Amino acid sequence: MSFDWDDDFNAPIAGPSFVDRARNAPEDDDFPIADEFGGGRAGILAQDVAEDTPFQQLIRHWLNERHAPDILPGQELLLGRLLDHIRKQSNDVELLRADPDSSEEEHFRIMLVQTEIERVKFVIRSYIRTRLHKIEKYARHIATTPEIHERLSKAELDHAKRYAKTVEYHFTQSVLQSLPPEQRKLDEDVAFMPPMIPAPDKLRPVFAHALVDCPPMRLPDGSATEMQKGQISLTPYHVVEHLLLRGEVALV
Amino acid sequence: MALPPSLRTSVTPPELELVASEQLVEIIPLVSMERTAFISGAYGPLRPPTKCKMPLWMASNLKLKKKCHIVPPTWLNVDFLQDRLTQETTLPSFSEMPFRFAEIAKILLDVAPDDLQNPEKLRTLLKDIREARQAKSREGLSKLDPNELILQNLCAMEINEIRPFFVRGMAVLTQLTREPPPVEPMDET
Secondary structure, eight states: OOOTHHHHHHSOOSSHHHHHHHHTSOOGGGSOOTTOOOSOOOOSSGGGOOOOOHHHHHHHHHHHHHHOSSOOOOOHHHHHHHHHHHHHHHHHHHHHHHOTTOOHHHHHHHHHHHHHHHHHHHHHHHHHHHHHHHHHHTHHHHHHOGGGGGGSOHHHHHHHHHHHHHHHHHHHHHTGGGSOGGGOOSSOOOTTSOOSSOOOOTTSEEEEEESSOOOOEEOTTSOEEOOOTTOEEEEEHHHHHHHHHHTSEEEO | OOSOHHHHSSOOHHHHHHHHTTSEEEEEESSOBOOEEETTEEEOOBOTTSOEEEEHHHHHHHHHTTOEEEEOOTTOSHHHHHHHHHHHHHSSSOOOOOTTHHHHHHHHHHHOGGGSSOHHHHHHHHHHHHHHHHHHHHHHGGGOOSSOEEOTTOOHHHHHHHHHHHHHHHHHHHHHHHSOOOSOSSOOO
């Protein structure tokens, strides 16, 4: 447990070793995509290792969503699985409660199951609320950018479009129709002013925790750097965005 | 709005506690229970006095109903923390602590002080470690640059504490370095 990571970090980054490291970077198909991120993650200290259950994965996605300035791909499969599980557990609890022969032991089993259901529901609710907040904040941007559409579920996409239309209608009715025709637009680009359609701020710094050794990434000043497994660094969002989408990095 | 403003920039400590409570701890049950299937896995059967592993939230629930004793994790004892405290005060870098030690220690000290050896000393040690690390984070603020800041061995609760300052600071630095400073010194706008 030596503390000379300083020396490693100051080693020259660019140059032929970059190519070697890029060549030796982990293959993408070692880490299956979808909603399973493999068993490859490990904790910082051995006690932090937990199995990668669906609930653990949801917690990771929830924390990523909370910290990221942009909307991340929605995890419908994962949510569906967990919601089914919750429904099954609630039904079992109902059956057990209705049964008059249940003993003392059953009571606190039921209580534990109910507590866990509440915990999972809390995380699911918070996850959906965070996404909803971002969708409403960037509704017009989403409506005009087709690439984001695949990150949203069908219901979310419909909501975004309807919300954008409603807001536009509201603005038109209350203010814009009384303005001269040249000033009625909601999407003009004026020089030196921020755009009228707010886009997610990809420059915002985030704390990224590397779950595996990451391939090199490009920093704002042009230099390249890479993260070792277990390293935490504070860096602009766009630097780690592609790693986050691949699941090699989690926001903490 | 969908998300209250207080939640928009960072995670709250109770939420961090929720995440930390998923970790497994060992308990010595005082009642017996069959193997039960939960959403995060199946736990049990509980057969006193054999030890069993279960998530921290379950263990603290049972402890509050006086149905188990919690075995403290290997790092929650006076010697380990004393050793870490000396490392914190002598070396300029952060010592290696379990990632969610603050949350887990808080839960265990609140719920099961009788299962820990010398809880008062543990409290003072944890407080001292926390203050030493906070002092180092404050110094780390001067190392902020718009590219990347590596924080070795920083823990969840501490990251949450420094998040507002560091994020805003780095965002401003990014803005300043993105736009080259204006050339005229005369115009004051």
